[in-house]
Amino acid sequence: MTNDRPRYWLMKSEPNAFSFDDLLAAKGKRTCWDGIRNYQARNFMRDDMRKGDRVLYYHSNAKPPGVVGLAEVVKEAYPDHTQFDPASHYHDPQSDPADPRWLMVDIKALRKLPRLVELDELKSRPELSEMAVVQRGQRLSIQPVTPEEWAVVLELGGLTAKI
């Protein structure tokens, strides 16, 4: 059977909130990806993200913004606990505990790229012109990536071996 769901992703994080180095320093080099409050991003996690999928870890609101490392999905979508925590910035009083509105996945760091692939560099590559992250006004924090795009970004990042 064909199965054309995406297997590669780009996930944005602001490095002053949670950087790739923070992920590397985390216990087991893994973390839960809480705080996603966008339906399209949630649906990607719920419907398409599977264990073993690979992730480009992108630093947004950074100087410069760009892809800094690689990660993998280690736990598939499950309820994001922060939506029920009144003290959390991500609290959502409208979410029903019996039917949680917001989900998260767990990801684990694979490795840092030998060199940062800056947004400007992504934009300069014709092969990457369809990537969501280079589109003007694209704010989606979880985006599918094609195998071809994945390979190009890794090469730009200084990795020769296939990951």
Next chain:
DNA sequence: GCCAACGTTGGC
């Protein structure tokens, strides 16, 4: 810090 682009909300 600015602001364009976008998603969400809520009045009607």
Next chain:
DNA sequence: GCCAACGTTGGC
């Protein structure tokens, strides 16, 4: 169901 107002994202 339209759409103006609002809040957020994220590059610059």
